[in-house]
Amino acid sequence: MLKVENLHASVGDKEILRGINLEVKAGEVHAIMGPNGSGKSTLASVLAGNEKFTVTAGSVEYMGEDLMTLSIEERSRKGLFLGFQYPVEIPGVTMANFMKLAVNEHRKAKGLAPLTAAEYLRLMREKSAIVELDSKLTARSVNEGFSGGEKKKNEIFQMAMLDPKLAILDETDSGLDIDALRIVATGVTRLKREDNATVVITHYQRLLDYIVPDYVHVLYKGRIIYTGDKSLALKLEKEGYDWLINDYKEE
Amino acid sequence: MRRISFDTQPIGAAVVGTGRWTLSEATPSRVTIEAGAEVELIIENQPAKLQLTLERDARLRVVHVITEAGVHSSLGVNLRENAECRVAQVITAATESGVEVSLAGSGASFELGGVFLLSGDQRCGVRVDVRHDVSDCRSRTLYKGVASGSARGEFSGIVYVAPDAQRTDSEQLSRNITMADAHIATRPQLEIYADDVRCSHGATVGQLDDQAVLYMRQRGLSLEMAKRLQIEGFVSDVVLHAPIAECCETLVEILHEKLQSL
Numbered sequence A: 001m002l003k004v005e006n007l008h009a010s011v012g013d014k015e016i017l018r019g020i021n022l023e024v025k026a027g028e029v030h031a032i033m034g035p036n037g038s039g040k041s042t043l044a045s046v047l048a049g050n051e052k053f054t055v056t057a058g059s060v061e062y063m064g065e066d067l068m069t070l071s072i073e074e075r076s077r078k079g080l081f082l083g084f085q086y087p088v089e090i091p092g093v094t095m096a097n098f099m100k101l102a103v104n105e106h107r108k109a110k111g112l113a114p115l116t117a118a119e120y121l122r123l124m125r126e127k128s129a130i131v132e133l134d135s136k137l138t139a140r141s142v143n144e145g146f147s148g149g150e151k152k153k154n155e156i157f158q159m160a161m162l163d164p165k166l167a168i169l170d171e172t173d174s175g176l177d178i179d180a181l182r183i184v185a186t187g188v189t190r191l192k193r194e195d196n197a198t199v200v201i202t203h204y205q206r207l208l209d210y211i212v213p214d215y216v217h218v219l220y221k222g223r224i225i226y227t228g229d230k231s232l233a234l235k236l237e238k239e240g241y242d243w244l245i246n247d248y249k250e251e
Numbered sequence B: 001m002r003r004i005s006f007d008t009q010p011i012g013a014a015v016v017g018t019g020r021w022t023l024s025e026a027t028p029s030r031v032t033i034e035a036g037a038e039v040e041l042i043i044e045n046q047p048a049k050l051q052l053t054l055e056r057d058a059r060l061r062v063v064h065v066i067t068e069a070g071v072h073s074s075l076g077v078n079l080r081e082n083a084e085c086r087v088a089q090v091i092t093a094a095t096e097s098g099v100e101v102s103l104a105g106s107g108a109s110f111e112l113g114g115v116f117l118l119s120g121d122q123r124c125g126v127r128v129d130v131r132h133d134v135s136d137c138r139s140r141t142l143y144k145g146v147a148s149g150s151a152r153g154e155f156s157g158i159v160y161v162a163p164d165a166q167r168t169d170s171e172q173l174s175r176n177i178t179m180a181d182a183h184i185a186t187r188p189q190l191e192i193y194a195d196d197v198r199c200s201h202g203a204t205v206g207q208l209d210d211q212a213v214l215y216m217r218q219r220g221l222s223l224e225m226a227k228r229l230q231i232e233g234f235v236s237d238v239v240l241h242a243p244i245a246e247c248c249e250t251l252v253e254i255l256h257e258k259l260q261s262l
């Protein structure tokens, strides 16, 4: 589904990604961990198509296509979803209205007719139940005045609405209380299928109790320096990153 | 609501009671709204030079729309004791518009929500003067401007508080978004001669929020859609709170249509 090879990306003349290799297949869950500032969000942004970053080398293949030739919105419509580490507020634009446009753009790209008002309401009701999202929130402006936890739930709600092939969730577990974490994580698990894949970026192993990863990668200074199974997350939680990154510190 | 109409005598003055009227060429230039009356006034692309007086406890709700170039207007509102006036103004064309308000009776209240949305090489100037001449009055002005292309917009607002106008409660806010080579100048002014007042004013000129555009595109909206939606959101509060509820939908449509040309 996704094949990243030797990906380098910079902002200005600062190189942030320095040779990423990553392959994600349908049905898999990957976790990406790593210390603050190691480039996790940057990787997610580059995959989503954020033009702030310049890809200087390497290639990314997504569903058999060269991902880097597609615009942000084309990537989205082809099923790539990014759950933002910091969801953005859009004053005056209701969640319901925003998602209606988004869902219909996705449908248009697939050659489908827009949903009728009734169909849309039904879809919204069904999907908001997955993350126990208060239905009042969909009548409010996008993320405006949402609590930290509500914002993260709202990301998963949008993911459910758009039914992506590849979801990259950037710290969707940060700032959640125990209940919200369970709800969000269960939501993600319920959206899991054989024909889609999930990449979760996280600092905490507790998320991985719910969303069991097939692979855990450690990103450090713009490279994936280690890949293991879910036991790696446990080890990192206990021992930190030092044992792994010592070799790289001098660079 | 009862329809108010006038003889085809545009000169002189008239007194009206409760009802709704749509401004036309036949409207006299000076209209007094009777004490306690409730009047709705709709002005659509009608050049106006209108002086309104609200007698005590009168209520006036105005929806003012300018979508055609060159339709200039000046609106004067004089409020007596406990009178209340609420205005929504939506401008999508090149025009000069002025609103002059005098709060001349204790307890009077004035509210204006305005939007101008300019594209191409349109020029638009909006002036709002609010005079607090007596004590215990309230005024609110929120004006939002959006300009794209090489359009030029200007907002100038003055709040004047007379020495005797104690306990004045006034807010004036001008918020603007510019795109491309467009430019908006905003000049909010406060002139306060009383000491026991609550007055605030503010003005901002900014750009579209790139992060929000990115966010919307990540969900599948095109760049153009994302920009338009953001602007629609930016101005939405003004139209959704328009004082004549039945006009809200039309105002939303006017803005929506204009946005397609940005």
Ligand SMILES: Nc1ncnc2c1ncn2[C@@H]1O[C@H](COP(=O)(O)OP(=O)(O)OP(=O)(O)O)[C@@H](O)[C@H]1O
Pocket (backbone or CB within 6 Å): A011, A014, A016, A034, A035, A036, A037, A038, A039, A040, A041, A042, A043, A052, A085
């Ligand atoms: N626009 C930018 N301009 C300059 N530097 C940037 C920019 N965006 C990211 N960086 C830098 O790139 C590095 C990687 O940032 P990134 O946000 O990808 O880290 P992260 O692994 O997601 O960290 P965290 O765990 O704190 O979320 C950091 O040093 C950051 O300061």
Ligand SMILES: [Mg+2]
Pocket (backbone or CB within 6 Å): A040, A041, A042, A085, A170, A171
């Ligand atoms: Mg990050």
